[in-house]
Amino acid sequence: CPHERVxxxxxxxxTSVQRTRLAAHRASCPHRAxxxxxxxxxxxxxxxxxxxxxxxxQYPLPCPNNCEEHGIPRAELSQHMSACAMSTxxxxxxxxxxxxxxxxxxxxxxxxESAVRSHFTLVISRNSELELQCARLQCSIEDHTNMSEMLxxxxxxxxxxxxxxxxxxxxxxxxxxxxLEMLTQHNEQLQSLHVxxxxxxxxxDTAALRRDMATLRERLRxxxxxxxxxxxxxxxxxxHEQRLTMHDGLLDTAERRLQxxxxxxxxxxxxxxxxDYARRKQEAASGRTLSLxxxxxxxxxxxxxxxxxxxxxxDGVGRGTHLSLFFVVMRGEYDALLEWPxxxxxxxxxxxxGAARRHLSDTFTxxxxxGSFRRPDGDMNVASGCPLFVSHVALEGSSYLVDDTVFVxxxxxxxxxxxx
Numbered sequence: 012c013p014h015e016r017v018x019x020x021x022x023x024x025x026t027s028v029q030r031t032r033l034a035a036h037r038a039s040c041p042h043r044a045x046x047x048x049x050x051x052x053x054x055x056x057x058x059x060x061x062x063x064x065x066x067x068x069q070y071p072l073p074c075p076n077n078c079e080e081h082g083i084p085r086a087e088l089s090q091h092m093s094a095c096a097m098s099t100x101x102x103x104x105x106x107x108x109x110x111x112x113x114x115x116x117x118x119x120x121x122x123x124e125s126a127v128r129s130h131f132t133l134v135i136s137r138n139s140e141l142e143l144q145c146a147r148l149q150c151s152i153e154d155h156t157n158m159s160e161m162l163x164x165x166x167x168x169x170x171x172x173x174x175x176x177x178x179x180x181x182x183x184x185x186x187x188x189x190x191l192e193m194l195t196q197h198n199e200q201l202q203s204l205h206v207x208x209x210x211x212x213x214x215x216d217t218a219a220l221r222r223d224m225a226t227l228r229e230r231l232r233x234x235x236x237x238x239x240x241x242x243x244x245x246x247x248x249x250x251h252e253q254r255l256t257m258h259d260g261l262l263d264t265a266e267r268r269l270q271x272x273x274x275x276x277x278x279x280x281x282x283x284x285x286x287d288y289a290r291r292k293q294e295a296a297s298g299r300t301l302s303l304x305x306x307x308x309x310x311x312x313x314x315x316x317x318x319x320x321x322x323x324x325x326d327g328v329g330r331g332t333h334l335s336l337f338f339v340v341m342r343g344e345y346d347a348l349l350e351w352p353x354x355x356x357x358x359x360x361x362x363x364x365g366a367a368r369r370h371l372s373d374t375f376t377x378x379x380x381x382g383s384f385r386r387p388d389g390d391m392n393v394a395s396g397c398p399l400f401v402s403h404v405a406l407e408g409s410s411y412l413v414d415d416t417v418f419v420x421x422x423x424x425x426x427x428x429x430x431x
Contacts, residue, residue: 365410
């Protein structure tokens, strides 16, 4: 249909015209393609002027220096500027100190022809300066060479001193190890003495029970001789033996509780010494003893009961690569008087035994929704802490591990509420 409206087929136009007028529209459409008369490139009609001013490589331009040559193609303008008689240049000897100002190519050529003597003088002067600089650099090189030889000799001397001090350090480490072993033995002897000081009362109780047993046996023999029927007496003797065994068990339990009470702290702080690190780590790796528990400690005499748990060969994501350290809430005798869940901030630390004291620490605030911090139903809750506390690479061979021993510290923040 000649009156049907159709779209212009030139890109970016989109004008709708009747089919009978489409040819006239295409002839005047601003988006039609035309060929540049300079470079013959196909350009949209509306962009042709900008193409001439900015892009066309053959568009004629005047010389910026206003020389006699006109209509220079844009692509050849740079080449023309380098040869233009009206372009300004510097004297070729300006780097050597020539004071000639910028001028046209002709004036520069005339200057260079007339100033040959002065240019030669500048070259000789610069050459003298360079020779002087070379002499100074040669002296400097010799000085540095001598200094390098002196430093080499000094380094050799320091290496000898280092070897000597390393030998002395090894000897001192050996003596220090022997001293620490002696101190450990003395400490164990002191603990044995403390136990021995508490032993007399237990021995006195045991001796009294044994005297009672001896008396009962004598009475039993007398009754056997008199009645010839030892049955009831044997039962009573057996009952007394059971009581004696029960008393011995109670005394042993009291002894263990006394040892725990002597080592326990009541300030919310624990310093745990773990000896034989290499052996215990090997036992953990083999599956014999996966983890270690510290002695209990308390926030106060009537406060929360807690302990630390360590996996020397790592636990979970840290197995085989890290030391894992955890905090454990234990069942205490005064839990009914305390606030639950446990909310006090906890700081776990690995103590640096060197002079720098760069302790490794991690602090966390308990999650009230976690079962690790509710009131314990059993002996202790599930441990909570850091499976990736410190890598074996960072720990072993450093000042955190000395004499096969590490120290772990746990600090529980006192918090706002006080214990009963």
